Amino acid sequence: MIVEPVPQPVYAFDQVGSFAARPAGLALTGVVAEAVGEQRWLLVVATVMAVSAVAAAALPSVRRLERHQPV
Incomplete structure (x- = not known):
């Protein structure tokens, strides 16, 4: 599974919220x-x-997470 990168403005907003909270x-x-x-x-x-x-554990997308070995 290839995960799309998070857009920078979204990541920046998340970080500012975390640092302030x-x-x-x-x-x-x-x-x-x-x-x-x-x-x-x-x-x-x-x-x-x-x-x-x-x-969080009840979300199907979280329960289906798979660990991938590093390449």
């Missing part, structure tokens, strides 16, 4: 944890991570 998330998570309680916030974060992992 990480520090914002790190800055806000302490505030939110203090507001709702650390245990509750950890449960929310763990649930979001688990649901996103299961959702």
Whole structure:
């Protein structure tokens, strides 16, 4: 299977979003944890991570991925 390269503007937008979201998330998570309680916030974060992992694994295109040996 030959994978088409991702267009540069799409990749650049993804990178900018990731670079901006990480520090914002790190800055806000302490505030939110203090507001709702650390245990509750950890449960929310763990649930979001688990649901996103299961959702990704449930996609047929992800389940059909094959590992190709390097040439």
